[in-house]
Amino acid sequence: MTSNQEIRTYYDELAERYDDNRFGNTYGRYLHEQEKQILRRWLKDIPVKDCVELGCGTGRLLDFAGTGVDFSPKMLKQAAVKYPKHQLQVADITDLPFSNHSFKAAFAVHVLMHLDIEVIRQVLRQAYRIIRPGGYFIFDVPNLWRRRFINYSKGGWHGNTALSQNELGIICGNDWRIVHTAGVLLFPIHQLPNAVRRPLRPLDSWLCRTPLKRFASYHFYALQRQ
Numbered sequence: 306m307t308s309n310q311e312i313r314t315y316y317d318e319l320a321e322r323y324d325d326n327r328f329g330n331t332y333g334r335y336l337h338e339q340e341k342q343i344l345r346r347w348l349k350d351i352p353v354k355d356c357v358e359l360g361c362g363t364g365r366l367l368d369f370a371g372t373g374v375d376f377s378p379k380m381l382k383q384a385a386v387k388y389p390k391h392q393l394q395v396a397d398i399t400d401l402p403f404s405n406h407s408f409k410a411a412f413a414v415h416v417l418m419h420l421d422i423e424v425i426r427q428v429l430r431q432a433y434r435i436i437r438p439g440g441y442f443i444f445d446v447p448n449l450w451r452r453r454f455i456n457y458s459k460g461g462w463h464g465n466t467a468l469s470q471n472e473l474g475i476i477c478g479n480d481w482r483i484v485h486t487a488g489v490l491l492f493p494i495h496q497l498p499n500a501v502r503r504p505l506r507p508l509d510s511w512l513c514r515t516p517l518k519r520f521a522s523y524h525f526y527a528l529q530r531q
């Protein structure tokens with residue numbers, strides 16, 4: 306079981322370097338652009354003020370949400386510099402400081418992969434509480450099927466949890482319906498030369514919307530609250 310303290314300390318220590326370290330290179334920019342494209346498509350009808358980001362970190366994706374929550378004060382401090390007018394709250398996403406049905410949509414990117422399944426269930430319960438009926442919860446999670454296929458065995462909490470769509474469906478029960486799925490990172494981009502990464506991205510994004518998304522590293526899901 307991973308402790309929250311361990312994750313929070315890790316991100317507090319990384320906060321000042323996070324943007325550059327994770328997204329300042331060709332691999333990070335590739336991911337960033339693919340992820341933004343998905344959010345742009347799926348959130349196009351949701352006003353920014355009606356959307357909250359859970360685990361918003363330094364605010365990489367806060368163009369899509371007017372409110373952000375993170376339990377790392379130092380990550381949020383970076384976000385506040387970029388988004389001084391946003392509502393930014395230090396809180397645990399398993400215990401959100403919002404009243405019922407406050408938002409039309411929530412999203413969490415690169416967050417659930419850190420959490421144990423029981424914690425993911427708690428996050429889904431909180432999202433269910435704060436989102437209005439018919440609203441959406443969007444998130445990404447590593448693709449369990451691909452991990453089994455390539456015999457992935459990296460340990461540690463960082464990318465610990467992967468799910469298949471079947472497992473996710475079981476966790477959702479009757480509270481949520483999976484309405485969209487998309488892949489991210491179909492090509493093993495970290496093994497390819499820098500020069501070909503950018504030109505490959507549109508093809509990767511397109512293939513990740515076809516049945517080949519089954520092979521992608523991550524899956525984005527949009528759940529609709531029932």
Ligand SMILES: C[S@@+](CC[C@H](N)C(=O)[O-])C[C@H]1O[C@@H](n2cnc3c(N)ncnc32)[C@H](O)[C@@H]1O
Pocket residue numbers: 309312313316359360361362363364365366374375376377380396397398399413414415416419
């Ligand atoms: C990999 S970063 C992702 C940040 C941002 N979503 C992005 O994509 O750039 C993961 C973030 O989740 C936050 N986090 C992890 N578990 C959390 C929890 N239980 N409650 C609140 N924030 C959490 C961490 O502090 C960190 O800022």
